[in-house]
Amino acid sequence: MITAENYLTSAADLMTKPATGTRGLWPRASAWLLRLALEAALDRYWQAMAPSVAECRNRRAQLMMLREYAGAETAQRAAYLWWALSRAGHHHGYELALTVGELRHLHREVMAVVAVLRQRSQ
Amino acid sequence: MTHALLEHLFDRLTEQRTPDQIAEVVLGAFAGERQLRAVLDGAPADLPARETEAAEHRHVFLERITVTGFRGIGAKAALHLQPQPGLTLVIGRNGSGKSSFAEAVELSLTGDSKRWAENNRIFREGWRNLHHPDQAAIEATARLDGSAAPVRLRRRWRDDATEPGDAAVDVRHGDQTYADVDALGWRQPLEAYRPLLTANDLGRLISSRPSDLFDALAPLLAIEPITNAESLLKRIRRELDTQLKAVSDRRKSLRQALGGVDDERARAAAKLLASTRPDLDSVDRLLGNTDDVDPQVTAYRRLVSLPPLPTAEEVTAVADTLTAAAVRVREAPNSSVTEGMARLLEAATEHYDAHGGGPCPLCHAGVLDQHWRTEAQAELDRMRDDAAAHRSVLEGLAIARRNVQALPVGPGVPTTLPEDFPAELRERLRTAWAVWSGLSADADPEAVAAHLTSTYPALLQTVSTVRETAILWLQARHDQWRDLAAQLQQWHAGAVAARVHEAPLARVKEALDWYKPLIENLRAEQLAPFAARSQQIWEELRQESNVELAGMKLDGSSTRRKVAFPATVDGTATSAMSVMSQGEMQALGLAVFLPRASADASPFRFLIIDDPVQSMDPAKVDGLARVFADLAQTRQIIVFTHDDRLPEAVRRLEIDATIWEVVRRENSTVEIRKNIDPVKRYLDDAAALAKTRDMPVEVRTPVVVTYCRSALEARFHQIIRARRIGRGEPHRDVDALIGRARTTMQVAALALFDDMDAGGQVFGKLNTAHGGWAATALRTCKEGAHGAAVNDPEQLVADVARLIARLK
Numbered sequence: 065m066i067t068a069e070n071y072l073t074s075a076a077d078l079m080t081k082p083a084t085g086t087r088g089l090w091p092r093a094s095a096w097l098l099r100l101a102l103e104a105a106l107d108r109y110w111q112a113m114a115p116s117v118a119e120c121r122n123r124r125a126q127l128m129m130l131r132e133y134a135g136a137e138t139a140q141r142a143a144y145l146w147w148a149l150s151r152a153g154h155h156h157g158y159e160l161a162l163t164v165g166e167l168r169h170l171h172r173e174v175m176a177v178v179a180v181l182r183q184r185s186q
Numbered sequence: 187m188t189h190a191l192l193e194h195l196f197d198r199l200t201e202q203r204t205p206d207q208i209a210e211v212v213l214g215a216f217a218g219e220r221q222l223r224a225v226l227d228g229a230p231a232d233l234p235a236r237e238t239e240a241a242e243h244r245h246v247f248l249e250r251i252t253v254t255g256f257r258g259i260g261a262k263a264a265l266h267l268q269p270q271p272g273l274t275l276v277i278g279r280n281g282s283g284k285s286s287f288a289e290a291v292e293l294s295l296t297g298d299s300k301r302w303a304e305n306n307r308i309f310r311e312g313w314r315n316l317h318h319p320d321q322a323a324i325e326a327t328a329r330l331d332g333s334a335a336p337v338r339l340r341r342r343w344r345d346d347a348t349e350p351g352d353a354a355v356d357v358r359h360g361d362q363t364y365a366d367v368d369a370l371g372w373r374q375p376l377e378a379y380r381p382l383l384t385a386n387d388l389g390r391l392i393s394s395r396p397s398d399l400f401d402a403l404a405p406l407l408a409i410e411p412i413t414n415a416e417s418l419l420k421r422i423r424r425e426l427d428t429q430l431k432a433v434s435d436r437r438k439s440l441r442q443a444l445g446g447v448d449d450e451r452a453r454a455a456a457k458l459l460a461s462t463r464p465d466l467d468s469v470d471r472l473l474g475n476t477d478d479v480d481p482q483v484t485a486y487r488r489l490v491s492l493p494p495l496p497t498a499e500e501v502t503a504v505a506d507t508l509t510a511a512a513v514r515v516r517e518a519p520n521s522s523v524t525e526g527m528a529r530l531l532e533a534a535t536e537h538y539d540a541h542g543g544g545p546c547p548l549c550h551a552g553v554l555d556q557h558w559r560t561e562a563q564a565e566l567d568r569m570r571d572d573a574a575a576h577r578s579v580l581e582g583l584a585i586a587r588r589n590v591q592a593l594p595v596g597p598g599v600p601t602t603l604p605e606d607f608p609a610e611l612r613e614r615l616r617t618a619w620a621v622w623s624g625l626s627a628d629a630d631p632e633a634v635a636a637h638l639t640s641t642y643p644a645l646l647q648t649v650s651t652v653r654e655t656a657i658l659w660l661q662a663r664h665d666q667w668r669d670l671a672a673q674l675q676q677w678h679a680g681a682v683a684a685r686v687h688e689a690p691l692a693r694v695k696e697a698l699d700w701y702k703p704l705i706e707n708l709r710a711e712q713l714a715p716f717a718a719r720s721q722q723i724w725e726e727l728r729q730e731s732n733v734e735l736a737g738m739k740l741d742g743s744s745t746r747r748k749v750a751f752p753a754t755v756d757g758t759a760t761s762a763m764s765v766m767s768q769g770e771m772q773a774l775g776l777a778v779f780l781p782r783a784s785a786d787a788s789p790f791r792f793l794i795i796d797d798p799v800q801s802m803d804p805a806k807v808d809g810l811a812r813v814f815a816d817l818a819q820t821r822q823i824i825v826f827t828h829d830d831r832l833p834e835a836v837r838r839l840e841i842d843a844t845i846w847e848v849v850r851r852e853n854s855t856v857e858i859r860k861n862i863d864p865v866k867r868y869l870d871d872a873a874a875l876a877k878t879r880d881m882p883v884e885v886r887t888p889v890v891v892t893y894c895r896s897a898l899e900a901r902f903h904q905i906i907r908a909r910r911i912g913r914g915e916p917h918r919d920v921d922a923l924i925g926r927a928r929t930t931m932q933v934a935a936l937a938l939f940d941d942m943d944a945g946g947q948v949f950g951k952l953n954t955a956h957g958g959w960a961a962t963a964l965r966t967c968k969e970g971a972h973g974a975a976v977n978d979p980e981q982l983v984a985d986v987a988r989l990i991a992r993l994k
Contacts, residue, residue, distance in 0.1 A: 120881040128875050132889040136840065144808055144838035151834075165732075 071101030258283035260318030278848030335360030396748030
């Protein structure tokens with residue numbers, strides 16, 4: 065199984081090293097990998113904390129539940145990131161892809177949230 | 187503030203042991219122009235009295251913006267706002283008319299400001315809505331903290347009005363009517379804090395001159411009384427400088443003119459004027475001095491003042507007399523024969539008289555008798571007469587000669603001539619004189635007379651020419667000097683007047699030197715909190731930008747004033763402006779202007795921001811949302827945006843905000859609906875979670891209850907605020923009260939009974955007013971969050987929503 069950390073590393077690699085066939089795609093692909101990292105961290109968190117929530121396929125519900133378990137701030141951060149990454153990962157007409165600066169910011173945020181979730185679940 | 191600044195001045199003066207001379211000027215400049223001039227004139231300055239603390243402006247919040255027939259809005263549309271701290275987002279597509287609300291507020295507040303009108307040419311032409319040309323009107327309703335009566339700012343235009351400035355303005359606070367917004371005392375704070383940030387304002391960092399930005403930020407520092415003092419000193423310095431400079435310029439040109447004149451006085455004056463600060467007394471003496479010191483002038487003067495020569499006629503007369511006398515002498519009888527005969531006859535008559543007649547003792551032929559004696563006597567008398575006549579003739583000649591000697595010619599003929607005298611004339615004079623004086627005095631009288639008449643006219647004419655030449659020379663010299671002397675006299679008067687300014691100017695300069703470091707320090711000190719706040723906002727907004735801001739600085743003065751943003755890019759020092767992208771600039775603009783607009787000293791507790799996300803990177807949007815959320819703790823933040831990222835970030839980050847959506851239909855009909863408010867957001871989330879069937883009900887229910895309780899509390903807070911603020915209670919107090927109400931029941935009691943301690947009556951009241959379900963819903967929210975069983979979370983959400991809808 066691919067862990068949140070694996071996804072984070074892959075996303076970072078994609079952002080810094082040009083890979084064959086990723087020309088022009090890497091910003092969205094990176095965002096997508098970051099979103100996968102966040103989701104993997106959420107899954108891992110809920111597996112440990114409340115398996116019944118982990119089984120729920122509704123991400124919004126999972127994110128709302130964080131408020132109760134991980135605290136409002138973590139819940140907000142995770143919710144915002146999930147939304148921002150989903151948006152960036154999907155195609156929006158006329159909207160430009162993220163810049164490397166933004167991606168770096170998002171990467172750092174996801175890394176922080178992943179770390180918090182991991183810590184809380186231990 | 188003025189008082190504090192004055193104290194500051196006194197402290198620095200004491201600390202630096204500034205001499206009284208300078209200190210007086212420093213304080214005089216602070217007190218104002220009249221006092222400064224008094225100080226400089228040597229009179230004592232009366233400094234302003236200690237000011238009582240300026241009346242604190244009452245905080246202003248916005249309650250409603252109503253717009254009709256203005257810009258993008260046709261039929262009347264109103265935007266309702268909570269007049270309290272909090273975040274409101276007004277979202278709408280480009281062209282939906284949302285910005286018209288922002289512009290309406292701006293025009294209501296600052297419409298009378300000329301500068302504003304000048305800067306908004308496009309706006310000036312397109313202010314009227316074309317779909318609704320009648321009855322254009324805008325109205326902004328504001329609340330003064332602690333006052334129950336709203337302030338209404340209304341502008342209405344007649345149908346034929348073409349300029350936004352042609353509006354009928356109506357400003358009211360309760361029963362009171364004001365002439366305009368300025369009468370509310372808002373003009374200065376509006377300019378200093380400008381609670382309206384349009385894209386234009388944000389773009390100002392890029393487009394404006396450095397001095398504009400400086401001017402926009404300078405009022406924040408509230409050190410104008412001191413910068414005004416500095417400006418006043420500079421103006422006085424310029425004034426004094428100008429006067430001294432004029433004298434100095436005149437001195438230079440006059441000195442040049444004097445140099446071109448061959449005149450001892452001009453030379454002396456030019457020498458005096460060579461000094462940058464000529465000795466005015468010497469100039470005065472020079473001007474007053476009529477005695478010539480120039481030996482040449484003396485020589486000429488002497489020529490002119492020689493005694494006049496006798497006329498030619500006089501000399502001729504003298505010569506004629508001499509000639510006549512000579513003729514008479516020549517024609518007189520030989521006197522020596524006559525005298526011998528006379529002596530002989532005398533001896534003979536004496537002999538006759540003693541011895542009587544008889545034969546002649548000499549010839550013995552003749553007889554001496556009485557007859558002879560008579561004849562002899564007659565002869566003798568005749569001879570005596572002849573002798574007398576002869577003597578008299580000689581005498582006449584002697585007198586005539588003396589008269590020649592006495593002719594006053596010598597003293598009237600110059601013996602020496604000035605060095606530069608024309609050589610030809612000099613030679614003529616010398617010759618004429620030599621000819622004239624080349625005759626010995628005892629020469630034959632007739633020759634002398636001829637000499638006189640033949641040589642005198644030449645001499646006379648030459649001397650006369652010499653004299654005329656001298657007069658002309660003196661005349662020319664006098665004319666040149668007279669003109670220059672007049673100019674010099676004028677300059678002297680000006681210089682004496684201007685010299686009075688020298689000491690004041692020196693003092694003014696020293697006072698300026700004194701102020702300069704003071705102002706720099708003050709600026710830095712006063713700017714520090716704002717700079718720190720800007721720094722904070724920048725940190726929040728910059729995200730991954732590699733531009734690191736190192737504060738901001740207000741630099742320079744007068745025409746070189748600017749705002750500096752020292753920055754580092756990847757650790758290399760640079761100026762922020764030169765390396766930033768447009769998005770970063772916009773972020774910097776917010777970082778610079780948000781602290782200004784939300785300054786503590788500003789009475790405006792609202793802040794309108796129009797389209798801040800435009801060119802901002804999406805990643806900065808969450809930072810921006812956080813910045814707004816933070817500001818919204820103490821300010822009423824109203825953000826207009828066409829971009830859904832900001833509202834979305836606000837929702838995701840669970841930032842308390844009211845979101846209005848503006849939709850524009852055909853004919854500029856603008857509809858406003860509440861997109862989401864915190865109460866609804868909590869309810870929506872609660873409903874969504876309650877419906878999540880693939881999560882066990884016992885797991886999700888406590889969270890659903892938490893959201894329901896948050897929704898209820900948010901509603902209660904709204905009720906408490908609306909009621910108390912409507913009554914005129916200050917926000918601070920209301921906030922503090924809500925802060926003290928910790929439990930759900932205390933909050934409910936405050937909302938329902940206006941009494942925190944009435945918690946015991948809450949359920950009863952809900953029961954009677956709305957029914958048992960209402961009391962149960964509240965009880966469930968209160969207890970369920972702590973683990974009490976809840977059978978049907980979806981029913982709970984429905985009941986809570988119903989209760990909230992009924993709560994007024």
